[in-house]
Amino acid sequence: MSAPYRQDMPPAGGFPQIKYKRNLPFRGPSGIVILGGVTAVCAYGFYRVGLGNLEKRELQREKAWSRIHLVPLLLAEGDRDAYRRQQAALAREKEIMKDVKGWEAGKSVYHDPRYRPADSIVVL
């Protein structure tokens, strides 16, 4: 027995509409606002960096001056030590060279009264 003939038809009331339109709801701030916000944050950051650089310069000046104030003190102490060693070296030289006629202990090899620090020292 064969089934009776039946024509396939659309559902009653027709097919529903196909959703073909874009559905992108507007969410969050616009691109311009984000761009502006990022620019503002960066600008503030760079402003702070600039202020920090100025501050760093002042900190460096402070450090430099703290050292400048200490220079005379440290130099004076170093000078006393250098003088003490110089005199000791001179006494040693006199003792060693006492038998050599015409030897002047501590005489510079240069014909120039300008002070030169010793270029070598005696390690005892």
Add this chain to the structure above:
Amino acid sequence: MSFWHNPSSAAKPYVDPTPLPDDIPKVQELGVTSGPLKSAAFFIGAYCKDYNDDFMLCKAENRDPAHCLKEGRRVTRCAQDLITKMRENCLAEFDKHWNCLEWNNQEYGACRKPERALNKCMFEKLGLVKTIPGTPEGQTPIHEVKNPILNGVQK
């Protein structure tokens, strides 16, 4: 027996025990380490300005160590005097500040709180003010800025 060495390549440290000649008046060396010196630097600069200037002018005349021994002794005595006075009057603040400097790589910026206490004490007791020469006109000196941008490592 002694012989010549290059000091930079010597195997032994350069030690010479001979004392200063007797005709040089003795002065006690300061014997203060770098932290306290840094802490006191600006007060040394303020308190001993005349002696320091005199010594540096003398050194500008002649670099020979023998030339400025007298001025050098004055400089050391003055600094000695100041450190003694500081210890007598502001010992707690002084200790706190230089200990802070020791713990913070000797950076002034990291130790403003103890520094302000020390500066206040030094001004009240000894009348010494910390001034940094060369600060731009009309600008707060860096050690008096209330809210600095660079305030050390975050903790």
